Amino acid sequence: MRKNILIDFDPGIDxxxxxxxxxxxxxxxxxxxxxxxxxxxxxxxxxNALILNDFFNLSTVVHKGxxxxxxxxxxxxxxxxxxxxxxxxxxxxxVSVETNEYAWDVIYREAKKFNGELTIVTLGxxxxxxxxxxxxxxxxxYVKEIIMMAGTTTIGNERPFSExxxxxxxxxxxxVLNSGIPLTMIGLNATETTRMTEEEHDVMLDKKxxxxxxxxxxxxxxxNIQNTLGSPGMVIHDAAAIFAVIExxxxxxxxxxxxxxxxxxxxxxxxxxxxxxxxxxPKNCRVVERIDKDRYLKTLHETLLWKxx
Amino acid sequence: xxxxxxxxxxxxxxxxxxxxxxALASDKFDLKxxxxxxxxxxxxxxxxxxxxxxxLVGKTDxxxxxxxxxxxxSKLRVAEDVHGKSGMDxxxxxxxxxxxxxxxxxxxxxxxxxxxxxPFVLVAVGPFTNIGxxxxxxxxxxxxxxxxxxxxxxxxxGNRSQLAEFNVWxxxxxxxxxxxxxxxxxxxxxDVTHKALIRQxxxxxxxxxxxxxxxxxxxxxxxxxxxxxxxxxxxxCPMHDSCAVASLIDPHMFTGHESYxxxxxxxxxxxxxxVVDLRAKERRLGEDNGIFYMNVDxxxxxxxxxxxxxxxxQELKN
Numbered sequence: 228m229r230k231n232i233l234i235d236f237d238p239g240i241d242x243x244x245x246x247x248x249x250x251x252x253x254x255x256x257x258x259x260x261x262x263x264x265x266x267x268x269x270x271x272x273x274x275n276a277l278i279l280n281d282f283f284n285l286s287t288v289v290h291k292g293x294x295x296x297x298x299x300x301x302x303x304x305x306x307x308x309x310x311x312x313x314x315x316x317x318x319x320x321x322v323s324v325e326t327n328e329y330a331w332d333v334i335y336r337e338a339k340k341f342n343g344e345l346t347i348v349t350l351g352x353x354x355x356x357x358x359x360x361x362x363x364x365x366x367x368x369y370v371k372e373i374i375m376m377a378g379t380t381t382i383g384n385e386r387p388f389s390e391x392x393x394x395x396x397x398x399x400x401x402x403v404l405n406s407g408i409p410l411t412m413i414g415l416n417a418t419e420t421t422r423m424t425e426e427e428h429d430v431m432l433d434k435k436x437x438x439x440x441x442x443x444x445x446x447x448x449x450x451n452i453q454n455t456l457g458s459p460g461m462v463i464h465d466a467a468a469i470f471a472v473i474e475x476x477x478x479x480x481x482x483x484x485x486x487x488x489x490x491x492x493x494x495x496x497x498x499x500x501x502x503x504x505x506x507x508x509p510k511n512c513r514v515v516e517r518i519d520k521d522r523y524l525k526t527l528h529e530t531l532l533w534k535x536x
Numbered sequence: 537x538x539x540x541x542x543x544x545x546x547x548x549x550x551x552x553x554x555x556x557x558x559a560l561a562s563d564k565f566d567l568k569x570x571x572x573x574x575x576x577x578x579x580x581x582x583x584x585x586x587x588x589x590x591x592l593v594g595k596t597d598x599x600x601x602x603x604x605x606x607x608x609x610s611k612l613r614v615a616e617d618v619h620g621k622s623g624m625d626x627x628x629x630x631x632x633x634x635x636x637x638x639x640x641x642x643x644x645x646x647x648x649x650x651x652x653x654x655p656f657v658l659v660a661v662g663p664f665t666n667i668g669x670x671x672x673x674x675x676x677x678x679x680x681x682x683x684x685x686x687x688x689x690x691x692x693x694g695n696r697s698q699l700a701e702f703n704v705w706x707x708x709x710x711x712x713x714x715x716x717x718x719x720x721x722x723x724x725x726x727d728v729t730h731k732a733l734i735r736q737x738x739x740x741x742x743x744x745x746x747x748x749x750x751x752x753x754x755x756x757x758x759x760x761x762x763x764x765x766x767x768x769x770x771x772x773c774p775m776h777d778s779c780a781v782a783s784l785i786d787p788h789m790f791t792g793h794e795s796y797x798x799x800x801x802x803x804x805x806x807x808x809x810x811v812v813d814l815r816a817k818e819r820r821l822g823e824d825n826g827i828f829y830m831n832v833d834x835x836x837x838x839x840x841x842x843x844x845x846x847x848x849x850q851e852l853k854n
Binding site (some may be wrong): 293294298300316329331332359361362363364401402405489490491525 | 604605606608609635640642668669672673674675712713716799802
């Protein structure tokens with residue numbers, strides 16, 4: 228039976244690959260997409276979701292969500308994913324349009340509909356889920372689990388110990404951690420275990436004419452920016468996370484207490500994973516430690532050859 | 537004159553009860569509903585209290601909607617030391633026969649705001665959890681809110697900590713959503729509400745009137761004064777929440793400063809305190825987003841409360 232998932236994301240290059248991997252898989256039933264600010268403004272990420280819906284003929288629905296962190300000012304969006312959030316690759320203006328329903332209302336509606344059988348997968352800041360939890364105090368009864376590409380147990384990216392999705396809205400992440408819903412955190416520590424070497428990258432991308440030029444262009448931008456920032460090879464964070472959703476047995480994980488630093492200092496947005504063996508704090512989150520890279524690369528390869536419906 | 541479309545979000549509460557009486561007596565308002573929140577007591581109790589008050593004054597046509605039970609980021613801390621076990625200890629009112637409207641609180645607020653032709657006013661006199669959630673969940677409706685009148689905060693004094701006032705202290709993040717919204721916020725904080733007293737030597741003005749509403753207020757004052765007169769050494773009972781309503785009836789009753797107002801959510805000593813930037817405009821941390829009130833014409837204010845009670849008594853008789 229296919230796993231019912233709702234994807235909350237901010238495309239984004241790695242979000243794009245993750246989305247393709249999800250739709251190419253025969254193990255998932257994607258009930259809809261909700262968008263959030265993060266890699267770019269919510270207007271841009273929503274437009275990008277619609278572009279992907281058209282380009283790959285996904286026949287899905289897109290619902291717009293939050294434009295900024297719960298209690299934070301508007302974010303300045305960097306150039307990591309290119310000006311358009313898609314590695315500066317040109318796409319046609321989307322024909323499909325988002326619904327007029329807010330992301331948080333869709334999250335609740337779908338969770339209730341699937342009555343304990345909906346997995347929410349988040350690839351961006353947790354803002355939409357937090358607003359859903361604020362508005363619907365009984366939401367936690369209906370969601371099967373939330374799997375988040377968020378945080379890190381080791382080093383960060385946007386700050387020394389903080390990962391970008393969490394820094395964008397640390398309070399939202401803490402609200403989700405408080406929710407009582409079964410949680411899985413797939414952080415940078417886990418996605419980094421799937422980092423491709425230069426050689427693996429070249430074998431997969433440069434010699435495969437079958438990969439769509441748009442996808443190739445996006446990934447080239449993504450790799451270049453990672454290399455510029457001092458990381459050799461390439462890791463596609465959100466795709467690694469989706470892979471762990473599709474093939475849960477490929478991910479090694481353990482339950483921990485996780486909290487988020489909410490004070491605006493150097494540690495702002497750090498996911499504090501209590502690895503002390505004698506910890507008495509409630510274990511509120513499954514934390515992924517490793518992802519089977521060989522199996523991941525195989526699935527990624529298939530994904531890159533997928534041309535849509 | 538056009539009536540002001542209004543929702544009162546509250547946690548009755550002794551001072552909330554008197555604020556509600558003023559609002560229910562006034563013909564200036566088109567009161568669309570009362571929404572309740574966990575604050576002075578649990579939301580179950582504050583909801584029951586709101587229903588009791590409506591039954592007392594015979595205005596059960598005003599819908600009551602039960603709101604959120606806990607603040608955004610933490611568990612609720614009630615003020616049983618001030619308001620008692622029921623949240624409105626003192627007066628003995630019958631259990632309400634009506635039920636709150638079975639509806640999500642922010643959907644109710646959104647529906648009322650959406651269908652209002654005239655600019656809407658929100659009055660928020662409990663922790664700001666409902667209003668904050670409404671603002672987060674309905675960004676497109678912000679422009680339909682003319683202003684938000686709140687009881688909360690303080691410039692120079694707090695009550696739950698040195699600088700944090702109960703409503704903001706309980707849910708600082710929700711309060712921050714309100715000040716961040718850029719909707720004009722009119723703050724009635726402790727600086728002014730501690731001047732908006734019914735003095736102990738004025739309690740008899742209520743007790744001597746024989747009607748049920750005056751007796752209700754006299755009972756409220758007697759209980760409320762245990763905290764405020766005996767323990768906190770004020771000369772009477774501060775009518776905190778009533779300020780946020782009275783100012784809509786007579787704006788000239790209060791004076792304050794236009795200012796940039798923010799809420800501190802992370803200070804180790806100042807979490808839940810209001811940042812009211814009273815410096816010269818050129819130095820302020822941000823654009824002015826509201827008015828922070830500092831003074832009240834107390835006798836005018838007292839007269840409004842007494843007149844409101846008379847009016848409600850009269851309506852009960854008719």
